Amino acid sequence: MTDIAFVQDLAQRLRENVGQVIVGKDEVVDQVLVALFCEGHVLLEDVPGIGKTMLAKTLAASLGISFQRIQFTPDLLPSDIVGVSVYNRKTDDFEYRPGPILAGIVLADEINRAGPRTQSAMLEAMEERHVTVDGISHALPYPFFLMATQNPVELAGTFPLPEAQMDRFLIQLALGYPEREEERLILHRFRADNPLSRVKAIVQADDIRRAVTVCRDVFVHPVLEDYLLDLVQATRVDSALDLGVSPRGSLAFYRTIQARAAIQGRSYVTPDDIQTLAPPVLRHRLIPGPDTRLHGTSVAKVLEDIIRTVPVPVEENWQDSPAQTESATVVGAFGTDLEQELEAAVSPEASVSGPPADERTSLSD
Numbered sequence: 001m002t003d004i005a006f007v008q009d010l011a012q013r014l015r016e017n018v019g020q021v022i023v024g025k026d027e028v029v030d031q032v033l034v035a036l037f038c039e040g041h042v043l044l045e046d047v048p049g050i051g052k053t054m055l056a057k058t059l060a061a062s063l064g065i066s067f068q069r070i071q072f073t074p075d076l077l078p079s080d081i082v083g084v085s086v087y088n089r090k091t092d093d094f095e096y097r098p099g100p101i102l103a104g105i106v107l108a109d110e111i112n113r114a115g116p117r118t119q120s121a122m123l124e125a126m127e128e129r130h131v132t133v134d135g136i137s138h139a140l141p142y143p144f145f146l147m148a149t150q151n152p153v154e155l156a157g158t159f160p161l162p163e164a165q166m167d168r169f170l171i172q173l174a175l176g177y178p179e180r181e182e183e184r185l186i187l188h189r190f191r192a193d194n195p196l197s198r199v200k201a202i203v204q205a206d207d208i209r210r211a212v213t214v215c216r217d218v219f220v221h222p223v224l225e226d227y228l229l230d231l232v233q234a235t236r237v238d239s240a241l242d243l244g245v246s247p248r249g250s251l252a253f254y255r256t257i258q259a260r261a262a263i264q265g266r267s268y269v270t271p272d273d274i275q276t277l278a279p280p281v282l283r284h285r286l287i288p289g290p291d292t293r294l295h296g297t298s299v300a301k302v303l304e305d306i307i308r309t310v311p312v313p314v315e316e317n318w319q320d321s322p323a324q325t326e327s328a329t330v331v332g333a334f335g336t337d338l339e340q341e342l343e344a345a346v347s348p349e350a351s352v353s354g355p356p357a358d359e360r361t362s363l364s365d
Contacts, residue, residue, distance in 0.1 A: 003214040007037070008265040010203065010211055017062040017202055021195045022055050024182035028173055030263060031280055032059060032147075037211045037259040040170025040252060041126055041146040043111075043284065047153055050175045056107040056147040057196060063208070064201035065104030066141065072114040074157055078121035082131040083138075096133060101125050104141050104205065108148040112158045119165060122146075126168045143208050163243070163287065170252050171277075172284035211262075218258035219268040222321070223313045228253060228274055234306045235286060241302060243287035253281050268319045271312050278307055 011033050018029050032055070035042045044052040060067035070081060083099035100106065101121075108122070125131050126146060130139045148169070150161075178186065189195055220228075232253070236244030245253070257273040279300065286299045 003210075003217075004262055004265060004267050007211045007214050007262040010207055011037075011263040013202055014059070014062055017199060018055070018058050020199055021058040021189075022051060023185050023189065024178055025051075025055070025175055028055070028175055029059075030260070031171055031173055031277070033263060034256050034259040034277070035170045036143070036145055036208065037215045037262070038170055038252070038255045039143060039145075039212055040255075041148070041168065043148050043150060043166075043169040043172045044175070045150040045152050045172060046174045046176065048151055050177070052149040052175060053107065053109055054196065055175070056105075056149070058199055059147070060105040060107065061196060061199040062202055063105060064204045065143065067105045067107070068100035068103035069107040069109060070100050071109050072111050072118070074113055074115060074159075076114045076118050078118050079133075081118060081121050082125070082133055085134045094134070096136070096138065098138070099131070101131060102138065102140055104143055104145065106144070106146050108146060110151060111148040112150050112161055115159055116162075119159070119161065123162075123165050123168065126165070143205060143212075166284050167246055167248055169284060170256065171280045173280055215255070215259040215262045218261050218266075219319065219321075220254065220258065221269065221315065221318045223315055224257075224269055224271065224274065224318065225254075227271065227310070227313050228257070230310050231274070231278060231282075231306065234310055235282065235303070238302065238306060240289055240292045240297065241286050241299075242289045243285075245282050245285050249282060249285045253277065256281050270318050275307060275312070279303060 011030070014033060015026060015029050019026070022029065032042055036059075044055065046052055057067075057069075070076075079099070081099050081101045083097050083102070085094040086097050087093075088095045111122070114122075121131065125140060125144075129144055130137045132138075151158075177183075229250070232245045232250050235241060238244070253274075256277045257269045260273045260277060261267070261269045283300055283303055286303065288297070288299050288302065292299075292302060
């Protein structure tokens with residue numbers, strides 16, 4: 001089995017395993033897998049009862065790694081997440097008691113209900129992949145995958161996540177309401193018991209590590225790199241936005257399109273990968289301007305306009321590197337001539353009197 005086929009098969013098995021519980025959300029599941037194979041984090045933002053927590057728990061059950069759930073509340077302290085040092089009378093020393101954040105899969109339920117102090121502890125874990133307790137750093141296990149949920153409609157007792165923390169979420173997703181027949185299937189599937197209890201782990205940590213390595217090697221045509229950068233630059237100059245996509249966001253965007261291509265069994269990226277992942281990867285990194293907020297225009301609408309207006313490149317084959325251009329050939333020839341000129345310049349026969357007077361550049365010109 002080739003490396004790309006391995007990633008495609010791994011994604012398909014995870015999709016089917018999660019599909020035992022989650023109904024009709026294959027695209028959302030694929031985007032969660034994209035984040036997993038990019039070593040990123042996911043923010044699930046939607047109304048209550050949609051299945052955000054169930055999706056996170058089902059994916060965790062499908063992975064053969066440790067899982068912890070943290071229910072965020074206003075009185076949650078950083079030590080409740082990262083752990084504490086406890087004095088041991090037998091050893092006459094302090095021992096570190098790990099917090100729930102030291103797990104492979106962490107579900108941060110209603111993450112916006114915790115205060116800024118607690119969010120600072122989360123920020124360190126998300127970015128640095130370690131936590132600090134009493135001045136000592138403790139590394140998180142590999143892989144460390146954070147899935148956070150957020151309720152956008154009930155704002156009482158919540159604390160908006162700082163932009164620095166939002167930028168560290170690789171993807172922001174919304175599940176949305178199911179279709180009528182999908183909801184009927186949910187009623188039948190959960191009528192007798194919870195199918196989550198029957199989900200078995202089918203993936204090990206080494207499988208994820210291998211998938212991450214394969215995704216990083218997916219080819220991105222230079223023309224598509226330009227297209228990606230055009231979209232990013234457009235968010236920075238758009239008058240409807242106060243804040244565009246950061247370089248961290250550009251790198252996240254780049255890696256996600258590689259992962260999506262691999263999940264679909266391709267060793268190369270297409271424009272469709274970029275257009276599909278632009279909203280979930282870029283939307284939460286943008287801040288609307290005052291006029292945009294005044295007119296009630298959403299960030300999603302602004303981003304949609306940007307995607308529509310930036311020209312989409314057309315190429316017959318996205319699998320191969322472009323042929324060497326004429327300018328590149330000239331540069332190579334110039335390099336050879338330059339080496340010969342340098343050898344002549346340092347030879348004993350070289351003249352030190354400089355070019356003739358008529359070839360010199362006058363400072364007065």
